[in-house]
Amino acid sequence: MGSTNLGPITIVFFFYVISMVHCINNIQELDDQIRSYAARANKGRHTGSLYELSLPANLSDVEASVVTVRNSVFWRKGANFSGVYVPPMVKTTPYAKRIAFVYETFGDYSSSVYFRLADDNYSFISPVIGFTAYDATNTNNLKRLNLSIDEDNPILIKFDSYYVSHNQRRGIKCIALGDNNESLKFSNTTRNYSCATTNSRGHYALVAPNQKHNPTSKQELARRKWWWIALTIIGISVLLAAVIGVVVKLVRKKRFKEMERESEKSETVGNIWIGQSRMPAATMVRTQPCLEYHEDFPSSN
Incomplete structure (x- = not known):
């Protein structure tokens, strides 16, 4: 009896495991799977509110969300959700x-699985962000839409500055990733580390040169190191010169005071009182006065 009940349970568990480990071959297949989750989650939802999608365990490193907007509101205000800004009047x-x-x-793991950089000199420094616009008039069948984006007012994919370190700011590039798991195009970032695009959909990320493939940065670091060493030596030399100057000045001042004390000790000057006044008086005269004899003076005889 127990073995009879165990058989169906084993079969159900087997198919459940197979469904969980289903291999997604490319990003296009993953987008289609997430679209089906978005279609189910979008039924009966309020427009203008962003909803997180509950994905299966094999997509634990992927976050997905959906928002529905009316065309009239989208025309006036555009859309600005999940770091993707779509301008108005589109x-x-x-x-x-x-x-x-x-x-x-x-995330880091899913980015390495579903996307591959054609240039090994670069590596991801941010999560990969993707977006797609669908016709939500019929929630049971979401169809892709094309957006008429002007080059002067493109879509902006914004990345947090947390992913950008100080040493990488010069070499950061924006990369557009294709459906065949390979990179399509490198471009410069806009201000605040954003990627600009006129495409109606896509996946984007920030990349930076690898240190081992960037000898220029090593030379620059070595040059900066020598500059710091030279400035340190100059600073220490100036400080030592200032200290030596102060010490010499103090020694000279001390010697001068000692000489003054010795001179004061060699000449003793006494004091006498005349009335109520105290006045200095020498105790002796070093040189005795003498009259000089001159022949021109008349003789007393």
Whole structure:
């Protein structure tokens, strides 16, 4: 009896494990899977509110969310959710009464699994952020939309400055990642480390040169090191010169005072009182006065 009940349970558990370890071959397949979760989670939701999606355990390093906006509101205000800013006055093709934006954030592990940098000289320094616009008029069947983005007013993907260290600021690039798990395009970041794009969807990240492939940075670090050593030596030399000057000045001043004391001791001057006044008086005269004899003076005889 026990073995009869164990068989169906084992089969169910086996298929559950198979579904959990299902291998996703590329990012396009992953986007489709997240879109299905977004379609189910978006039913009966309020427009203009961002909702986190509950993904299976094999996607624990991936965060996804969805927000639905009305086309009229989107035209006036645009959309600014999950670090992705879409400017206002953007048309959708085809026209959609409601627009659903699905956002994805890939952690360190999932970024290395689903995306590969074609240039080994660079590495990720931020999570990979993805976004896609869908027609949410029919929540059971979300279809991709094209957005008419002007180059002068592009979509901005904003990254936290926390991911940017001081030593990497010069070499940081923005990278657009394709559906075939490879990088598409490098570009410079805008202010505040944001990526700009005119695409209606995509995945973006910040990358920086690897230290081992960047000899210029090593030379610059060595040059800075020698500059610091030279400045330190100069500073110590100036400080020693100042200290020596102060010591010499103090020694000379001390010797001068000692000489004054010796001179005062060699000449003793007494004091006498004349009335109520105290006046100095020498106790003796060193040189006795004498009259000099001159022939020109007349003789007393």
